[in-house]
Amino acid sequence: EIVLTQSPGTLSLSPGERATLSCRASQSVSSSNLAWYQQKPGQAPRLLIYGASSRATGIPDRFSGSGSGTDFTLTISRLEPEDFALYHCQQYGSSPWTFGQGTKVEIK
Amino acid sequence: EVQLVESGGGLVQPGGSLRLSCAASGFTFSSYAMTWVRQAPGKGLEWVSVISDSGDNTNYADSVKGRFTISRDNSKNSLYLQMNSLRAEDTAVYYCARGKYYFHWWGQGTLVTVSS
Numbered sequence: 001e002i003v004l005t006q007s008p009g010t011l012s013l014s015p016g017e018r019a020t021l022s023c024r025a026s027q028s029v030s031s032s033n034l035a036w037y038q039q040k041p042g043q044a045p046r047l048l049i050y051g052a053s054s055r056a057t058g059i060p061d062r063f064s065g066s067g068s069g070t071d072f073t074l075t076i077s078r079l080e081p082e083d084f085a086l087y088h089c090q091q092y093g094s095s096p097w098t099f100g101q102g103t104k105v106e107i108k
Numbered sequence: 109e110v111q112l113v114e115s116g117g118g119l120v121q122p123g124g125s126l127r128l129s130c131a132a133s134g135f136t137f138s139s140y141a142m143t144w145v146r147q148a149p150g151k152g153l154e155w156v157s158v159i160s161d162s163g164d165n166t167n168y169a170d171s172v173k174g175r176f177t178i179s180r181d182n183s184k185n186s187l188y189l190q191m192n193s194l195r196a197e198d199t200a201v202y203y204c205a206r207g208k209y210y211f212h213w214w215g216q217g218t219l220v221t222v223s224s
Contacts, residue, residue, distance in 0.1 A: 033209065035210040035211075037153075037211075043216075044203055044214035044215065044216055044217055045153065045203075045211070045214060046214075047210060047211060047212045050209075050210045056212055057212070088152060088153055090153070090155075090210065092209040092210055095167065096155055096167075096169050096170070097155040097209070098155065099152050099153040099154065099155070100152065101151075101152040102152050
């Protein structure tokens with residue numbers, strides 16, 4: 001199975017700063033079949049990005065995804081207070097689908 | 109509005125069984141594959157199982173294969189997960205999610221605790 005490694009584990013930033021989250025796959029993710037989710041404590045995950053770079057419905061354009069092959073990035077251009085949360089990547093190119101261990105974006 | 113509501117979680121002893129349900133509304137349930145995803149306390153997400161829109165095709169994570177059974181009743185707009193031979197490592201919040209590949213809609217989750 002494809003192992004997804006997210007880095008860093010925790011990102012400490014201030015509101016207004018740019019956040020860059022990495023998701024690296026142990027083997028190539030076919031057709032850029034990679035998604036990103038945001039999760040807040042006690043809540044279900046929320047889909048942000050699918051197909052590596054397509055924003056889900058209702059997601060602000062400060063969220064963007066990029067990458068292909070084994071290296072993918074989620075960028076939040078300017079952090080808003082509501083963006084401090086846990087972020088997961090998920091690949092759906094090779095069964096079984098797998099998730100990364102998550103990156104926590106916390107207020108500095 | 110799409111809604112997914114899980115139920116059936118609780119405390120169960122190792123080796124025991126539990127059946128989770130997911131009630132769907134706000135969309136044509138029979139047109140969508142459905143998936144179960146779980147999250148152990150303080151851990152990441154783990155894909156558990158998927159079932160096709162008709163219920164004819166299923167797939168499981170190796171960690172639950174042979175112990176868990178996914179099913180659906182399209183007449184009742186409901187998804188199920190029968191969990192047998194439960195282990196401590198099955199302790200998690202179980203989410204149902206709409207779709208097969210990536211998941212735009214999730215339920216709020218139901219907590220399963222396996223402990224003596």
